[in-house]
Amino acid sequence: MSTNEQAMSGAMAASAAARDDQRTFLGHPRGLAYIVFAEGWERFSFYGMQALLMLYMVGYLLQPGQIEHVAAFTEFRSVVESIFGPLSLQALASQIFGLYVGLVYFFPVLGGMLGDRLIGRTRAVVIGAILMAAGHFMMAFEAAFLFALAALILGSGLLKGNLAAQVGDLYPKNDTRRDSAFSMYCLAINAGAFVAPLVCGTLGELYGWHYGFGAAGVGMLVGIAIYLSGRSYIPADKTFDATTARPKLQPGDGRIIVSLAGVIAITSLYWAGQTQVWNTYPIWLRDRVDRGIFDHSIPVTWFQSLDTLAVLALAPLVIWLWKRQAKRGAEPRDLVKIAIGCVAFALACVLLSVSEWLSGGKTVSVLWPTVFHFMCAIGYLYVWPITLALISRAAPPAVNSTMVGAYYLAIFLGGIFSGWLGRFYEALSPAEFWLLHGAVVGSGAVLITLMSGVLSRQFAQRPIEAT
Template identity: 60%
Template sequence: MSIDASTTMLADDISDTDSAFLGHPKGLGYIVFTEAWERFSFYGMQALLILYLSSYLLLPGTIDNVIAFSGFRAALESLFGPLSTQALATQLVGLYIGLVYFTPVLGGFIGDRYIGRTKAVIVGAILMAIGHFLMAIESAFLFALLFLILGSGFLKGNLTAQVGQLYKDGDQRRDSAYSIYTIAIIVGAFAAPLICGTLGEVFGWHYGFGVAGIGMVIGMIIYITGRRHLPPDTQSRADDKQVRALQPGDGKRIALILLLLAITALFWTAQTQVWNTYPIWVKGRVDREIFDLTIPVSWFQSIDTLAVLILAPVVLWLWKRQSNRNTEPSDLTKISIGFLVFGSACLALAYSEISDSSEKISLIYPVIFHLICSVGFLYASPTILSLVSRSAPQSVNSALVGCYYLAIFFGGIFSGWLGRFYEVMAPSSFWLMHGAIVASGGLLILILRGPLLNAFVKK
């Protein structure tokens, strides 16, 4: 699946004079607002999921009403061993997060080759809306997750690809278009826990899930309304593409890129824990009282997004200043720094448990955690994706970019498996373990920096 290839094929159908939306094609506006609402629904549901499972749905008496769950649990335990209620909750969330990032690889292929990206996005939106509303029906929980996973697979990659299709090759507006698109993601991710999370925690789980479903419906309506402004679909065939054969040395480069992506799974193991065991820790260990008000646990997910939004300009300014002085770190060094910084964020959580002798942990510690880990995320995640897409051989470029999301898949599942240890370890030891996991990834990159440079530096 290649955005650039599709853009070239559609060049005759794209107008470089369309600037109706902030100087960009009108279609970008429809895509951006669709994505904002889709992310609102996605993160709204995800902010509630671990709390919903661990404190309600999986409890005896309630879980008995979920269709086919006993067989599903038996299958899980055959893979991961016996699971307590809380361990089952974290494993489920880890599996869900992992699959949500695995299915876009398949959904993008289907949209690119068979049904077209527009139809794929609409199918995905419908499936996700059904999934969100099914979350309000306890007995249909497994079907709800299935619809959400499949829907995200169809929608996520295809909608992102359509941004690039709006522009001819060489159009300088494309980079800023993706920046606007990223802002839409951040806005949706920031608002979702505040609205869906509050409704779910304070008024009832089903209200939160229902509003997430409404958000997805709004996004779908926006997308369908603007359909005539979107890029036309062109299904590509293998024999239509002029694929360049692998060159001498590409095999070694591919192997080293895959090695880096395997190490990246260690980063995502800690990162996805923010949506998994971390809310359980916040609920049980953090003093959330401010002026007789109790801060909902889900709001901490908004703090995480807000920290990225605030610190991104600071990190970019720092890189620009370092570049002007010829001191900007290499991409591999940035990635390693990101891993180590994220590891230090986990150490901050461990320190809060060790240093704070009160019954509850001060609110300042999770705030510090989010500020630190957002810096680690900004150094690591975008740099990895950019590095892989730029360095991978052209004939397998899309496949290796897809492997970036497979790292999130494995990291999510591993984080779910690690969640079981929260019950048997001291919280400080649990977060020290995660700090060591992600920091070890940073150290591995430094150790292997020499060989990895052969993959990412063209001589």
């Protein structure tokens, strides 16, 4: 090949590389696509297992003749009951579920620190994903139940905060696309969560629990493959050595961190109600709802798909509404959106109470939980992505991943609280039980409204620099 041909070939390759680098994903950096699709499959695995977990424990694993096969369960139950008191089978299952969900969302704080300071975000995501895949496959064996939950907890801790933080790393701090990017990220979560109960739930309920858990493990492997295939488009880890100064907290950052901690604490009240949708709610569906249609009974796990289908259906409308409000300068501030979300979910819980009162002791029509899920979707869209975007934008650079991971503390607290609230399902009537949850989540709306002025001023103290 001549020198001119070599030069032309090099120019063409450079031009192709440049065009490749300039490709976008729906107007966003290309790396968002790999993160979004990897997260979708990871959520498929996570929610596939979670859709079955409560039904699996109450209907099979904790029953006499089965629980004896679970390694170390006697010791584990003794520890749990030493903290929460004697528990019935249903209350024990609710508390285990609450502890599991709580710890799944607690460990991202530690995982975020590891990603920020030691092993890097990409490595943390990969290790976490491998642990989660192992945990899903171990769920297929009764004896390994507690070890499977431990692997899932540790894996989620490494993956969650670091993967979400990589979404934020794709944008400058003042990039207006950040909110929509996190909304797309949350849509991927819900896409995976929608398909998971239909696949894993159907396999588990109709053909065998272990088939459902195995399908969740396969989904996790797909997520790993997608993430690794797009590593060149994912933000590079920031590395630090002895000669490189690490980012440090600046004056005023402490007030911002405390203010964000306040938001996290308040939104935990929302998550106490939202987590109950995966905890005691399936038992309510199984026992109190007429699920029969055309001589067939709708599997309980399919309602978890309805929950996410409602989010997917309403998300474009909500995003369109925000854009229209923004053009008129009337889009609510982040904190106002969070309060609106809490109100929507509280009203959804009140709706379940009304359905019980109107049922007259008979089974509840399937239309009531259907409407319930669409009201829950409005609450979710106004709370989850908005709070995540707020923290990613406002958290100081020195602790950004850590603070994104710390947001999962809200779900940690809410999960533990929901497990404790689950014991009242047997002590109260169903109407009173759901009204109690409406009051809990509604109090979050009141608190965020009362504190919004103070919190907004704190977030405005430090200007957000472009990066």
